[in-house]
Amino acid sequence: SNGKINIAIDGPAGAGKSTVARRVAEALSYVYVDTGAMYRAATWYLMKHKISPENVREVLQHVPKMVIELKPDPSGQKVICNGVDVTVEIRSLDVTGNVSRYASIAGLREHLTSGQRRMAERKGVVMDGRDIGTTVLPDAELKVFMTASVKERALRRFKELREAADITLEQLERDIAARDKLDEEREVSPLRRSEDAIMLDTTQMGIDEVVDTIVSYCKTAIGWGD
Ligand code: CDP
Ligand code: CDP
Numbered sequence: 001s002n003g004k005i006n007i008a009i010d011g012p013a014g015a016g017k018s019t020v021a022r023r024v025a026e027a028l029s030y031v032y033v034d035t036g037a038m039y040r041a042a043t044w045y046l047m048k049h050k051i052s053p054e055n056v057r058e059v060l061q062h063v064p065k066m067v068i069e070l071k072p073d074p075s076g077q078k079v080i081c082n083g084v085d086v087t088v089e090i091r092s093l094d095v096t097g098n099v100s101r102y103a104s105i106a107g108l109r110e111h112l113t114s115g116q117r118r119m120a121e122r123k124g125v126v127m128d129g130r131d132i133g134t135t136v137l138p139d140a141e142l143k144v145f146m147t148a149s150v151k152e153r154a155l156r157r158f159k160e161l162r163e164a165a166d167i168t169l170e171q172l173e174r175d176i177a178a179r180d181k182l183d184e185e186r187e188v189s190p191l192r193r194s195e196d197a198i199m200l201d202t203t204q205m206g207i208d209e210v211v212d213t214i215v216s217y218c219k220t221a222i223g224w225g226d
Helices: 017-028 035-048 056-065 093-102 106-119 132-136 150-161 169-185 207-222
Strands: 006-010 031-034 068-073 076-081 125-129 142-147 198-201
Touching: 006 017, 006 132, 006 207, 017 031, 017 125, 017 207, 031 035, 031 068, 031 076, 031 106, 035 056, 035 068, 035 076, 035 093, 035 106, 035 125, 056 106, 068 106, 093 169, 106 125, 106 132, 125 132, 132 142, 142 207, 150 169, 198 207
Parallel strands: 006 125, 006 142, 031 125, 142 198
Antiparallel strands: 068 076
16 A cells, blocks of 8 residues: 555535645645535536436436546646536536535436545545545545534635625525435435544634644544654
């Protein structure tokens, strides 16, 4: 082995997964993989082709044609879908409001999951999502399940959006709660803590504190000591 491990970070929307996973990857010189961005890119593609999530047969006809790539970039990470840069579009309220409906389709999940597993084959990956510890990388050497109260998560998202969108904090909280519910209750790979995942409630924690906590778990798991 190359001495590297895989790290799985799961949890609900706004828990701080992507911010923290990116920083942990930087600290360890690992590769960050944002699986939510892949579900968002698939959603963007299917909405662009006007295919409803109810029309599973049609969704499945398009799935093999979707090529979704994550490319490292100085400004973060670029998301490319069939050659089109969709980095900005996939964060729209429209995509956010529909992604969990498409993400409940088993055949779509299988397609994205196999790509995610390939990216982690050589280890040294920090991957965040909903089902990484349970389904995508069940053998990950370190698993963290990150949570925070729904109020705190909505507030974090509100602070990001405020200027760009005309949505209230209350509406954002309802939207997040509805998406959590769909993600937790779907039949295939629901949002769930893997039994061997470390639970981390970040409601009262700052970003640096969360990053330091996870980096120290990693060092223990890799065997670097502290
Ligand atoms: O960033 P945010 O927490 O808002 O969401 P995301 O991580 O970008 O994920 C968007 C949606 O994709 C989630 O609400 C899930 O419906 C779906 N998703 C999933 O089903 N499985 C994953 N591994 C990652 C995301
Ligand atoms: O990926 P996920 O949806 O879990 O959350 P995120 O997009 O990483 O974080 C949502 C927002 O909360 C970002 O603006 C972070 O800067 C912020 N955040 C925070 O205020 N405190 C934390 N402990 C973690 C994240």
